[in-house]
Amino acid sequence: MSAFWLKIIASDHVFFNGSCEKLVVPAQDGELGILAHREAMILATQEGVLRFLTPGSSQWQEAVVGLGIVQVANNRVTVIVDTAERPEDIDEVRAREALERAKEQMRQKQSIREFQMSQASMARALSRLRVKKGPTNLD
Amino acid sequence: MANAREILSRMRSIQDTRKITNAMYLISSTKLKKSKKMLEETEPYFYTLQSLIQRILRHMPDVDHPYFDPHREVREDDRVRALIVITGDKGLAGAYNHNVLKMAQEWMEDSKHNRLYVVGELGRQFFASRHIPVEEQFHYTVQNPTMHRARMISSTVLEEYQRQELDEVWILYTQMVNSLKMEAQLEQLLPLKREDFSKIVIPADIYQEDIRMVPSPSAVMDHVVPNYINGFIFGALVESFCSEQNSRMMAMQAASDNADQILSELSIEYNRVRQAAITQEITEVISGAKAQKKKRR
Numbered sequence A: 001m002s003a004f005w006l007k008i009i010a011s012d013h014v015f016f017n018g019s020c021e022k023l024v025v026p027a028q029d030g031e032l033g034i035l036a037h038r039e040a041m042i043l044a045t046q047e048g049v050l051r052f053l054t055p056g057s058s059q060w061q062e063a064v065v066g067l068g069i070v071q072v073a074n075n076r077v078t079v080i081v082d083t084a085e086r087p088e089d090i091d092e093v094r095a096r097e098a099l100e101r102a103k104e105q106m107r108q109k110q111s112i113r114e115f116q117m118s119q120a121s122m123a124r125a126l127s128r129l130r131v132k133k134g135p136t137n138l139d
Numbered sequence B: 001m002a003n004a005r006e007i008l009s010r011m012r013s014i015q016d017t018r019k020i021t022n023a024m025y026l027i028s029s030t031k032l033k034k035s036k037k038m039l040e041e042t043e044p045y046f047y048t049l050q051s052l053i054q055r056i057l058r059h060m061p062d063v064d065h066p067y068f069d070p071h072r073e074v075r076e077d078d079r080v081r082a083l084i085v086i087t088g089d090k091g092l093a094g095a096y097n098h099n100v101l102k103m104a105q106e107w108m109e110d111s112k113h114n115r116l117y118v119v120g121e122l123g124r125q126f127f128a129s130r131h132i133p134v135e136e137q138f139h140y141t142v143q144n145p146t147m148h149r150a151r152m153i154s155s156t157v158l159e160e161y162q163r164q165e166l167d168e169v170w171i172l173y174t175q176m177v178n179s180l181k182m183e184a185q186l187e188q189l190l191p192l193k194r195e196d197f198s199k200i201v202i203p204a205d206i207y208q209e210d211i212r213m214v215p216s217p218s219a220v221m222d223h224v225v226p227n228y229i230n231g232f233i234f235g236a237l238v239e240s241f242c243s244e245q246n247s248r249m250m251a252m253q254a255a256s257d258n259a260d261q262i263l264s265e266l267s268i269e270y271n272r273v274r275q276a277a278i279t280q281e282i283t284e285v286i287s288g289a290k291a292q293k294k295k296r297r
Helices: A092-107 A112-132 B004-059 B096-109 B121-129 B147-162 B217-296
Strands: A004-010 A014-020 A022-027 A030-034 A041-045 A048-053 A061-065 A068-073 A076-081 B080-086 B113-119 B168-178 B181-190 B212-214
Touching: A004 A061, A004 B004, A014 A048, A014 A061, A022 A041, A022 A076, A041 B004, A041 B217, A048 A112, A061 A112, A068 B004, A068 B217, A076 B004, A092 A112, A112 B147, B004 B217, B080 B096, B080 B147, B080 B217, B096 B113, B096 B121, B096 B168, B096 B181, B096 B217, B113 B121, B113 B147, B147 B217, B168 B217, B181 B217, B212 B217
Parallel strands: A004 A076, A041 B212, B080 B113, B080 B168
Antiparallel strands: A004 A014, A022 A030, A022 A048, A041 A068, A048 A061, A068 A076, B168 B181
């Protein structure tokens, strides 16, 4: 299967830089799969789980990502996200605490801005916890 | 020439100051190491994000979007411009804070309605002492920048921009060009300007790629722009933090070197004064003894 070059850049490190066969990103309206030689496009992603398959491997690699942008051009895919973590690096306790905190804040009276911030932190906590529960089987 | 005791007390005070500057040098050099690592990790993100947004702007079809709206209907005199100023929390960092604040003041002269979002204690005090109003509910430190803090800052500014309370949003930060050179940078964040990238002349025979935006250009913009602003602010925070530590380290090193130089000059002077005093004493003793000898004869 032909591959494409994938670069995943988080705000605090380069998460992945290498060739890749299949990529699934959390788009605004559901997940979106990207294969080699896709047409040039720009896409906004949501908090969620990103998966990719590197050549010669049968194991999907997963990453919990925050808000981001995906750019596809000339068979190169650049994913820019504010955060990216491997499932094994996620602290489940911390994510659970963050979820509780976000829930607590959502119950209180808040301005629109505060609401959006707690909503975003809730989404991050939820996607971290979801991936921690076990790898999702795709094939 | 000052007397020996005065020189000694001066030397002692310089030694004490030198101890402090040396300690600050050590502290800022460890902090710099940490922030440099952070900068190194953030730079790919910061620069890729900027080049990506430029690419998007190049290929962006003409759509009406609040982030592109230059608010032309607002008269020049009534335009409300916001500036995010990133200064340090403390002084003693050479020209670091002065460069930023000088640029901020120049920027403020261009228009009457300015709103300042100051990050960093020193900048806040600078404007307070000049009775220049700054946004009150905006207290963020510049130490150890985090994504969370960048999110707080960007969401504050974006919310006011979306409420049309601001016509322009600028950011002023210090970029670390290399380990010896830091430059204050003034950038306009919002509204995004399309003409910036039209300068590049594309030859007619080159195939202009067409980029599809999923689901629609304006939906992409809705998500990409806040993200871009957020990322830009984070990158600016990290760059500034690193520059601050670097300039403090350089300033403290210069101060310590200066103290060393003064100390060596003073110790030479002290020795001379001491020698002069001894010589004088000996002369006095000898001349006294001679006078006595003459008397006895």
